[in-house]
Amino acid sequence: MIQMFHVTKAYPGDPPALLDVNLMVEKGEFVFLTGPSGAGKTTLLRLVFCAEPASRGQILVGGRNVARIRQSSIPFLRRNIGVVFQDFKLLPHRTVLDNVALAMDVLGVPRDEARQRANRMLKLVGLSHKTESLPLKLSGGEQQRVVIARALVNEPALLLADEPTGNLDPGLTQEIMSLLSDANVRGTTVVVATHDLAMVERLQKRMVRLEKGRIVHDAGPAVVRRVG
Numbered sequence: 001m002i003q004m005f006h007v008t009k010a011y012p013g014d015p016p017a018l019l020d021v022n023l024m025v026e027k028g029e030f031v032f033l034t035g036p037s038g039a040g041k042t043t044l045l046r047l048v049f050c051a052e053p054a055s056r057g058q059i060l061v062g063g064r065n066v067a068r069i070r071q072s073s074i075p076f077l078r079r080n081i082g083v084v085f086q087d088f089k090l091l092p093h094r095t096v097l098d099n100v101a102l103a104m105d106v107l108g109v110p111r112d113e114a115r116q117r118a119n120r121m122l123k124l125v126g127l128s129h130k131t132e133s134l135p136l137k138l139s140g141g142e143q144q145r146v147v148i149a150r151a152l153v154n155e156p157a158l159l160l161a162d163e164p165t166g167n168l169d170p171g172l173t174q175e176i177m178s179l180l181s182d183a184n185v186r187g188t189t190v191v192v193a194t195h196d197l198a199m200v201e202r203l204q205k206r207m208v209r210l211e212k213g214r215i216v217h218d219a220g221p222a223v224v225r226r227v228g
Contacts, residue, residue, distance in 0.1 A: 001027045001158055001189045002048055007057035009043050009213075017043040019213040021057070025191060027157075030184045032200045033193040035210035041193035042086075044210070045160045048191075049083055050074045062157060079107060082151030082188070084161040088143050090135040096122065097131040100150045107154065121149040125179055141172040148179050152188070159183060161192045165199065173199060 002025040009018040018040045025031050033041045047054050050066050059066045062080060069077060090099050097118050104114035122128050125145040135143055144164065151159060161180065165173040177199065184190045194200065200207050209217040 001025050001029070001062060002191070003058075003060040004044075004047075005058040007047065007054050007059060009040075009047060009052075010055045016055075016213050018047070018054075021213070021215055023208065023215065023218075025189060027189055028184070028187060030181070030190045030203075030205045031192070032203075032205055032207045033191065033210060034195070034197060034200060034207055035216075037195075038212075039210040040213040041210055042162050043213075045085075045162055045191065045193060048158075049081060049160055050077060075106075079154065080157040082154065082156035082159040084144075084147050084151050084159070084164045086163050086166060088135070088147050090143060090146060092134065092136055095132050095134060096127060096138070096146050099135065099146060100153055103150050103153050117153055118149070121153045122146075125149045126175075141168055141175070144168065144172075144176060145179070148176065152179075152183050155186075156188060158189045159191070161190070163194055164192060165194065165196060177203060 002023065004021050004023040007018055007021040008016055010016040021044065033044065035041055046052055047059055048061055050069065053067065061077065064077065066077070091102070097115060100118040100121060101114040104117060119128070119131065122131055125148060127142060127145055127149065130138065130142060135146065138146065148164070159180065164180065165176050168176065173196070180190050180192065181203070207217070207219050208215055
């Protein structure tokens with residue numbers, strides 16, 4: 001699903017955000033990206049999502065070389081990628097239902113079908129009673145579930161999540177991770193960037209640790225606890 005070959009991302013005047021990264025994520029995997037702030041986790045996700053290009057190296061997503069994709073073709077690639085970034089980017093003056101349905105509107109899904117699918121997804125994340133609410137009327141945990149519903153409503157092949165449980169209490173963290181795990185069980189490849197090592201240990205998934213832009217550990221479930 002994701003292949004990275006000797007990928008470097010550098011910004012003028014700063015040390016490289018990523019340095020000679022090689023990574024392969026198979027279809028159907030659930031992978032945690034860990035590491036301290038500034039390690040390169042968000043940058044790695046942004047490169048996969050084509051939010052910006054790599055400085056060097058190759059990145060393949062679903063078999064397509066993103067460096068060779070025309071700018072006009074990036075929206076087509078993103079149709080199969082769901083994204084949950086730290087900035088929720090919910091439209092404040094549109095209802096919860098509209099925010100989720102919007103992900104299908106841009107793909108040309110008929111309005112009635114889009115709203116039906118959005119309703120089903122909001123029910124799945126436990127927000128069927130909030131469909132007509134505005135985002136600012138929701139709690140942080142509820143807003144995060146709306147973002148996840150929006151990311152999953154098109155049943156993407158790949159889901160990228162950057163600190164999806166940041167600043168949430170343990171109960172909400174467990175709810176959010178259950179939603180992502182359920183999506184993975186249904187076939188979505190999931191990559192989650194997180195600082196929460198306790199959560200990583202508890203879920204026992206593959207963990208890739210970044211430090212100063214380099215991959216320093218790539219551990220399967222059996223050895224996650226050995227990584228500090």
